[in-house]
Amino acid sequence: MKKIFGVLLQLTGVAILVVSVLGLSQFNCERRIESIQNALNLNRSEEFESPQIAFLIVAAFGLVLFIIGLILLVTKTANQRKLEAELTTFRYLIENGFEGEDPLLLLEQLHELKRKGVITDAEFADLKRKMFE
Numbered sequence: 001m002k003k004i005f006g007v008l009l010q011l012t013g014v015a016i017l018v019v020s021v022l023g024l025s026q027f028n029c030e031r032r033i034e035s036i037q038n039a040l041n042l043n044r045s046e047e048f049e050s051p052q053i054a055f056l057i058v059a060a061f062g063l064v065l066f067i068i069g070l071i072l073l074v075t076k077t078a079n080q081r082k083l084e085a086e087l088t089t090f091r092y093l094i095e096n097g098f099e100g101e102d103p104l105l106l107l108e109q110l111h112e113l114k115r116k117g118v119i120t121d122a123e124f125a126d127l128k129r130k131m132f133e
Contacts, residue, residue: 006072009065016062024055083118090127103131 031049076084090110107128114124 002072002077006069009069009072011069013062013064013066013069016065017059020055020059020062024052024059027051027055083113083116087113087118107131 027049086109090106090113110119110124110127110131113119114121119127
């Protein structure tokens with residue numbers, strides 16, 4: 001669910017960034033056309049106007065949403081870290097021998113990792129074969 005939410009935030013952030021950049025570009029083009037039309041008015045100042053500020057704020061908001069979504073995609077949940085640690089433990093035990101560990105219990109736990117999708121069927125078969133060598 002966290003990954004889906006992260007992707008949605010990223011897509012929303014990108015959409016907001018695109019719309020705000022397009023709006024800002026259109027505003028600047030209209031402003032330049034207006035300044036060309038009023039070429040005789042030399043006292044026109046180059047200050048930020050409220051639509052320009054609004055587009056910049058919206059662009060910043062879109063960028064923040066994109067970054068939050070990226071963080072959600074990159075970080076791992078506590079459950080993922082736990083499963084990876086368990087898998088690392090199994091691989092260590094299989095490579096270095098069991099020494100006091102019940103192989104049937106380890107096989108059940110390995111099957112549980114396969115059921116949760118942490119390891120593939122091929123990895124499960126390979127680890128199981130190594131256990132009984």
